[in-house]
Amino acid sequence: MPDATERLEFRNRDQALRLSERLAQVVARIGRPLAVMHVCGTHEQAIARFGLRGLLPADLDVVMGPGCPVCVTDQPEVDEGVALVRQGVRLATYADMLRVPGTAGSLADARAAGGKIDVVYSIVQAVELARRSTEEIVFFATGFETTAVTTAAVLSGPVPPNFSVLSAHKYIPPAMEIIAETPGCRMEGFLAAGHAATITGWGVFEPFVARHKLPVVVAGFEPLDILAGLIALCEAILAGRQEVINCFPRCVSRDGNRVALDALWRVFRPIGGRWRGIAHVPDGNLRLRDTFSHVDARSRFTIDLASLWEFAPPSLTAACICGDILAGRLTPVDCALFGNRCTPSDPVGACMVSTEGSCRIWHDYGGRNRSGETL
Amino acid sequence: MKPFVPERISLASGAGGRAMRNLVESIFLNGVTSPPGAVGADAMDDGAAIPLGNQWLVMTTDSYVVKPLFFPGGDIGRLAICGTVNDLAMMGATNVLGLTCGIIIEEGFARSDLERIQASLQAACAEAGVHVVTGDTKVMARGELDGVVLNTAGVALCERVVRDCTLQPGDRLVVTGTVGDHGMAIAALRADVGIEGDLRSDVAPLRSLIAAVLNAVGEGVTAMKDPTRGGVASALFEMAQKSGVSLLLDGPAVPIRHPVRATAELLGIEPLHVANEGKALIGVRPEALETVLAVLRAHPLGRDAAVIGVVTSGRPGEIVLDTGMGKRLLHEPEGEPLPRIC
Numbered sequence: 001m002p003d004a005t006e007r008l009e010f011r012n013r014d015q016a017l018r019l020s021e022r023l024a025q026v027v028a029r030i031g032r033p034l035a036v037m038h039v040c041g042t043h044e045q046a047i048a049r050f051g052l053r054g055l056l057p058a059d060l061d062v063v064m065g066p067g068c069p070v071c072v073t074d075q076p077e078v079d080e081g082v083a084l085v086r087q088g089v090r091l092a093t094y095a096d097m098l099r100v101p102g103t104a105g106s107l108a109d110a111r112a113a114g115g116k117i118d119v120v121y122s123i124v125q126a127v128e129l130a131r132r133s134t135e136e137i138v139f140f141a142t143g144f145e146t147t148a149v150t151t152a153a154v155l156s157g158p159v160p161p162n163f164s165v166l167s168a169h170k171y172i173p174p175a176m177e178i179i180a181e182t183p184g185c186r187m188e189g190f191l192a193a194g195h196a197a198t199i200t201g202w203g204v205f206e207p208f209v210a211r212h213k214l215p216v217v218v219a220g221f222e223p224l225d226i227l228a229g230l231i232a233l234c235e236a237i238l239a240g241r242q243e244v245i246n247c248f249p250r251c252v253s254r255d256g257n258r259v260a261l262d263a264l265w266r267v268f269r270p271i272g273g274r275w276r277g278i279a280h281v282p283d284g285n286l287r288l289r290d291t292f293s294h295v296d297a298r299s300r301f302t303i304d305l306a307s308l309w310e311f312a313p314p315s316l317t318a319a320c321i322c323g324d325i326l327a328g329r330l331t332p333v334d335c336a337l338f339g340n341r342c343t344p345s346d347p348v349g350a351c352m353v354s355t356e357g358s359c360r361i362w363h364d365y366g367g368r369n370r371s372g373e374t375l
Numbered sequence: 376m377k378p379f380v381p382e383r384i385s386l387a388s389g390a391g392g393r394a395m396r397n398l399v400e401s402i403f404l405n406g407v408t409s410p411p412g413a414v415g416a417d418a419m420d421d422g423a424a425i426p427l428g429n430q431w432l433v434m435t436t437d438s439y440v441v442k443p444l445f446f447p448g449g450d451i452g453r454l455a456i457c458g459t460v461n462d463l464a465m466m467g468a469t470n471v472l473g474l475t476c477g478i479i480i481e482e483g484f485a486r487s488d489l490e491r492i493q494a495s496l497q498a499a500c501a502e503a504g505v506h507v508v509t510g511d512t513k514v515m516a517r518g519e520l521d522g523v524v525l526n527t528a529g530v531a532l533c534e535r536v537v538r539d540c541t542l543q544p545g546d547r548l549v550v551t552g553t554v555g556d557h558g559m560a561i562a563a564l565r566a567d568v569g570i571e572g573d574l575r576s577d578v579a580p581l582r583s584l585i586a587a588v589l590n591a592v593g594e595g596v597t598a599m600k601d602p603t604r605g606g607v608a609s610a611l612f613e614m615a616q617k618s619g620v621s622l623l624l625d626g627p628a629v630p631i632r633h634p635v636r637a638t639a640e641l642l643g644i645e646p647l648h649v650a651n652e653g654k655a656l657i658g659v660r661p662e663a664l665e666t667v668l669a670v671l672r673a674h675p676l677g678r679d680a681a682v683i684g685v686v687t688s689g690r691p692g693e694i695v696l697d698t699g700m701g702k703r704l705l706h707e708p709e710g711e712p713l714p715r716i717c
Contacts, residue, residue, distance in 0.1 A: 013699045049703070050703075051700050051702050053701065112381065112384070121566050364704070
């Protein structure tokens with residue numbers, strides 16, 4: 001049997017080209033410009049990485065929404081991590097979080113100034129770190145429900161007494177509501193993230209469709225997945241059908257992963273909170289339930305945020321339009337800072353930090369390069 | 376705009392990408408001068424070249440801090456020899472006069488490990504046909520450095536210096552073998568995620584391979600660079616920027632071994648952004664291409680050689696990657712490639 005990477009059927013070039021022709025036909029039949037939104041940085045990554053924007057019809061605007069958990073992590077949440085590090089606590093977190101700017105710099109700044117921060121690939125590695133250490137280890141947990149379930153799974157079992165979690169986890173369905181309810185929202189449909197739906201099930205979007213009369217397509221992340229998902233979405237728009245369509249059936253069921261969902265809601269409760277640049281998102285943040293306060297860094301430590309108050313927010317952030325970009329109102333090239341004052345090596349806004357962020361993706365891959373436009 | 380260097384040096388400044396170049400340019404090249412007619416430090420090439428009679432004396436130096444010290448396919452000793460031999464070779468200098476080797480050891484380091492490193496270093500010298508002719512040893516107190524640090528320098532002679540800034544539109548870009556093997560083997564070990572599979576460093580001395588190519592086509596080779604830290608992307612960026620040309624890469628033509636590709640997908644790391652220690656990128660005039668490929672593929676270290684792109688006269692310094700489905704920019708890595716959350 002050939003190696004799995006030799007059989008990348010979902011990256012088949014000829015089929016991709018055929019799907020793009022089909023997509024063009026459907027969009028031509030709609031007969032006017034239209035915009036749809038995906039809510040996942042991995043979708044934007046794949047679109048950019050495989051050069052798919054050149055395959056999209058000119059009348060179809062595929063907009064990236066608030067689909068980057070790092071980007072929507074707000075300054076106060078970064079500040080909590082920075083404050084803990086400055087208090088001498090050892091922090092473990094995902095690499096993406098390191099350079100997200102807070103009020104008094106980023107975690108990377110805190111590390112360069114002597115703070116103890118370990119980069120891990122998963123919470124399991126953070127637990128291992130705690131097992132091998134006598135120090136207090138705080139895992140700065142970020143990510144959407146896809147990642148939150150891994151935190152929940154680990155906290156559902158035994159963890160070392162010196163281990164706790166600072167949760168900045170986010171839950172995406174309420175953010176889709178916020179976007180759809182924004183006055184003047186031009187989105188005619190949503191492409192939902194296949195991996196998140198693997199956990200939640202596609203059924204989680206049914207109330208959304210019923211409320212907002214907009215179609216939702218659950219799609220995977222390979223080039224053919226994305227193109228097929230966009231075709232299904234445009235066909236639904238053309239036919240005026242408001243429904244959830246599952247274009248990722250090899251992973252996603254209606255009910256999702258029940259074991260994971262049980263763990264998720266046993267460990268976390270949803271609370272309202274600000275998403276950076278967007279708005280207050282009701283039920284958009286995941287915090288540990290009281291029954292898990294013994295592993296909740298917010299209960300365990302007095303986080304001295306006041307120590308950061310002497311630092312004013314970076315002055316350039318006022319000119320940053322991350323919020324409009326995350327809400328799909330503007331694109332990175334609309335920002336005066338993009339590519340000159342705001343670059344991956346010296347980011348102003350969070351969208352330039354993470355490889356999931358739209359500014360970073362456009363900066364790295366050349367953005368909306370319709371064939372002939374920029375390349 | 377002035378290159379950005381943070382107030383405190385972070386790991387990114389040593390990772391071979393843009394951040395490192397900013398550091399070197401704004402601090403270490405400040406006020407640096409070169410001997411007349413020489414390729415000096417300010418050229419930021421793989422080595423320096425100083426005119427000597429009707430020849431060139433080529434020098435280079437490199438320090439080695441790999442973690443872990445021993446990895447599949449090699450160790451810090453083999454790396455220290457190959458790295459310097461390859462930097463010399465990339466300048467066209469395959470007549471190696473001698474190498475130096477300095478070693479700084481942390482108090483408490485195991486003698487058996489030192490013996491292992493030294494044996495490997497000697498074996499690499501024999502393989503490359505070079506000699507370490509002088510050295511230096513220091514020991515520092517425990518905690519003052521991590522394990523062991525090696526430095527090697529090399530001196531070689533050549534008739535013609537090959538630069539990294541002399542690509543011309545129309546040149547074909549050749550890579551001498553598969554891409555990403557060293558960096559992905561190390562990344563998998565560091566990530567400690569228990570990836571199984573044949574991930575091995577490609578660390579090897581390229582002296583005889585490059586000598587064969589240069590003997591066969593001479594000026595048919597227009598430019599060379601070894602894609603070490605920062606990977607193929609970083610090396611191509613430097614070549615394109617310094618040469619004032621644009622590059623069009625044929626994504627599907629880049630040879631990448633399947634375990635490397637799979638690990639890259641899993642860790643979310645671009646194979647073009649991680650280090651190679653036994654590969655070269657060669658700019659080749661179209662008329663010399665067939666000979667270069669034949670010579671490379673006849674050599675054990677060049678079996679997987681491939682044409683991966685062409686030099687164009689588009690926007691200087693821009694690298695366009697054709698994925699087979701569409702075109703996009705290839706970006707220069709910022710710093711250390713980091714895994715993503717999801």
